[in-house]
Amino acid sequence: MELLTVVAEGFAAVEAPAPVKASALAHLTRWLTDPDFAEYRPQLEWMVKTGQFSGLVDRFFQILPFGTGGRRGAVGIGPNRMNNWTLGASVQGHCEYLRQRFPGKTLQVGLAYDVRRFNDARHQYCPDLPNPTMGVSSRSFAELAAEVYAANGITAWILPRESKHFQATPELSYLIRYLGLDGGLNISASHNPPDDNGGKFYDERGAQPVPPDDQIMADLVEKVEKTRYMPWHDAVRAHLIRFIDDTPHQAYIRLLEREALIAPPRAGEVAVVFTPLHGVGAMTAMELLVACGFHVIPVPEQMEPNGQFPNVTKSPNPEVPESMDRAAALATARQADLVLATDPDADRLGAMFPDENGVFRFITGHQIAALLTCFKLEELRKLGRLQASSLVVRTRVTTSIINRMAAAAGIQVVDDLLVGFKYIAEVLHNLETHGFHGEARGGVADYVIGVEESHGVLVTHEIRDKDAAGAALLMAELVLAQRRLGSSAWAYLHSMEERFGHFCNLTVNLAMTGLEGRQQMARMLENLRSTPPVVIGAESVTGFEDLRDPHGPLGPHKGATDAASRNVLVFQMGEHARLVLRPSGTEPKAKAYVEVATPPRSRGQSDADWAALCAQADARAAQLSDAFRSLVTSIA
Secondary structure, three states: OHHHHHHHHHHHOOOOOHHHHHHHHHHHHHHHHOHHHHHHHHHHHHHHHOOOHHHHHHHHOOOOOOOOOEEEEEEOOOOOOEOHHHHHHHHHHHHHHHHHHOOOOOOEEEEEEOOOEOOOOOOOOOOOOOOOOOOOEHHHHHHHHHHHHHHOOOEEEEOOOOOOOOOOHHHHHHHHHHHOOOOEEEEOOOOOOOOEEEEEEEOOOOOOOOOOHHHHHHHHHHOOOOOOOOOHHHHHHOOOEEEOOOHHHHHHHHHHHOOOOOOOOOOOOOEEEEEOOOOOHHHOHHHHHHHOOOEEEEOHHHOOOOOOOOOOOOOOOOOOHHHHHHHHHHHHHHOOOEEEEEOOOOOEEEEEEEOOOOOEEEEOHHHHHHHHHHHHHHHHHHOOOOOOOOEEEEEOOOOOHHHHHHHHHOOEEEEEEOOOHHHHHHHHHHHHHHOEEOOEEOOHHHEEEEEEOOOEEEOOOOOOOOOHHHHHHHHHHHHHHHHHOOOOHHHHHHHHHHHHOOEEEEEEEEEOOOOOHHHHHHHHHHHHHHOOOOEEOOEEOOEEEEOOOOOOOOOOOOOHHHHHHOOOEEEEOOOOEEEEEEEOOOOOEEEEEEEEEOOOOOOOOOHHHHHHHHHHHHHHHHHHHHHHHHHHHHHO
């Protein structure tokens, strides 16, 4: 009681709303008095005694939100952190969801995990006191999840402890479908900072659940009061924990090998520098490239699976150009033709290739999406495998050049999806079960490629999440095909733009920090919704769409998660410019996706005139970005 009095007095001095502090005090009281949390108390008492009250409020004011697919955040102590308690409650809720979804069925799930291990890189805890979160790894989280599933009578499939392999995100999607499982859990925080981790759930299709199922699962997680566990060895003896052998992995690699579109390279024909950025991509993308005959040069200092990412600049994220600086230097020294990088869970792909001067250039997610779509459509047409029913898929914020490619090829396109690869997976599910999605008609065999702007690509309907391995093979084949034509990928990129138009795609990151950040964000959105601007800078707004509108094309909301995903505003500025605003559902920040395009290059247009037209589009996009940033700042 004396300790709680100190806490109450300390919280009173923290600058935070009273309800936030009251919630933090209630949660902290439980963690300091309930025997279930006894192992955390030495660290909590130390934080109280050292006056870390602001940090305690942050750790305890809420239970880490269960988003549309799971929980992700900093590992640590408290309900607003990733730890055994928050993960266990998530898994217990998933068990309840599976029993409700498949009543009376003998249930099975697959478990995957990446390379993360909590080492308190931020130095937030006392190193001289017991700390149950110190050293917790993605593997140990996965084992705890297996014990929860087993206690609920659900068989969990996991790699054996002695295995030196990890399982990438797309490989879990494939495993669920390959073994006919009822769901899955991936322990990963993708490219988040080293001390973060998370648990992302999958359904029986090998995809993340979409509304309303994600809302049903989130509601069940919220109701969890007690998590059940079965000790590891007891669960193994009861065959409720079973071990994955190499068969599904080999089947995954063979599946992607069959996606090859051109003859394999001859010895030394193409050199690819590859880095997994200390993640698991060497076990998927690199293995596939080697199996398909490509000469792969690994970046040696980044090959070790290491969740601290010690040799990566800035972030282990191939969306960040600096992450590939070592790879680019090696590629320059070895005169390679291509740089490829995968993020830690190997679902995103980064790429660089040399320009006309041999300087390696970063390829954006929009450019990767366009290049791979264009190349695959061309090769399928050569093979006689492109039909009017063929289908390409993109999310709404991904480059619209995909639409022009589809129109030129005379095929279908789905282009109105919300952000998130699960919506691309939903298209595949609808084709598979109903033979249509929206106005698109066909089956999964008609699927060509799905792309999103955040470096996500899926080349096969047999997997239901973005997959860097299949994308890596397609990109390597593009480079190989250009080499055989006496050209280059850089020249192909510019030729593609001349055929379909130059698209400048920019992302504006809007952060509203501090205690008033959420209120500012809400005020900004309300103002934009109630009174949409008629001009943004020098651009006239010719069309406005609120995707959250229940009377709009997406119809009524399917739950809170659906409403959050649809919190998107679209501003059209004539035929060739648009801006899409998507605020975060959990943080006081948002992204605005700006696109300005030119028409295709006209016959007879000079190089100088074409270059000037492209430069005008780039300048217009930059001006629109700056103008929108000023606008939202003024109305927030």
